[in-house]
Amino acid sequence: MKKLIKYGISNELINRYVNFIYRLRKVFIVIALISILWNYLPLNLIKVKAKDYENEKIVQIEDKEKLFSTTDSDFKPYDVTIEEEVISERTLTSKTFRKVDGSYEIALYNNVIHYKNGNKLEEIDNRLVFNKNNDEYENNKNDYKIKFPKKLKSNKSIKLSKDKYQIEWSISNINTSEIDYNEKSFKSNNI
Numbered sequence: 001m002k003k004l005i006k007y008g009i010s011n012e013l014i015n016r017y018v019n020f021i022y023r024l025r026k027v028f029i030v031i032a033l034i035s036i037l038w039n040y041l042p043l044n045l046i047k048v049k050a051k052d053y054e055n056e057k058i059v060q061i062e063d064k065e066k067l068f069s070t071t072d073s074d075f076k077p078y079d080v081t082i083e084e085e086v087i088s089e090r091t092l093t094s095k096t097f098r099k100v101d102g103s104y105e106i107a108l109y110n111n112v113i114h115y116k117n118g119n120k121l122e123e124i125d126n127r128l129v130f131n132k133n134n135d136e137y138e139n140n141k142n143d144y145k146i147k148f149p150k151k152l153k154s155n156k157s158i159k160l161s162k163d164k165y166q167i168e169w170s171i172s173n174i175n176t177s178e179i180d181y182n183e184k185s186f187k188s189n190n191i
Contacts (some may be wrong), residue, residue, distance in 0.1 A: 077103070090121040091112050115143040 080099045089096035092112045097105045114121040125141040128148070138147045150157035157170040 077105070087121075091118075092121065115141075117143070 018068050035182040079105065080101050082097045082105065084098055086096045086098050086104070092114050093109050095107045095111045095113070097107070099105060113124055115121075115124055122141060126139045128137040129140050130137055130150070131147075134147070135150050136147045137150065138145055143162065145160035146161075149158070151157075152171060153174060154168075157168040
């Protein structure tokens with residue numbers, strides 16, 4: 001470096017550096033043009049072939065559903081398909097969902113939909129399950145338990161317990177009353 005400063009840089013060396021930078025400029029221009037053109041390709045029309053290793057056959061995959069883009073004039077965020085719930089983002093009154101396009105959707109509820117089970121938030125399931133040992137119906141999953149006797153009589157009580165506390169009540173002067181429980185369940189499509 002000291003020699004370079006003392007004697008200066010030769011014209012030949014300067015010309016080599018200028019030519020190198022000039023050639024590099026052309027490479028950068030070509031890369032920029034390719035990336036610009038790549039964005040204009042209709043990628044949703046490209047068909048993909050994948051090998052099904054279980055059945056040892058080639059599977060043809062075509063894009064049958066419309067791919068949404070946030071730049072579309074008719075784009076609606078709620079039309080993007082939900083991939084899965086992000087369980088680590090749960091709160092007592094909300095769920096967070098990851099969508100196939102990488103965005104997130106949060107569903108907020110007016111009521112508590114999760115309960116704390118140790119360090120995890122679990123979904124509340126208040127469907128009644130019959131317990132043959134006690135001859136009672138009780139809620140499935142929650143941070144409290146409520147139990148109803150199958151046949152309500154004067155000597156049978158309804159019990160509500162949470163942590164170390166419990167409340168029991170019964171109906172006095174009742175002959176008998178039987179629970180009519182419908183076990184059909186349904187899953188809502190509305191998050």
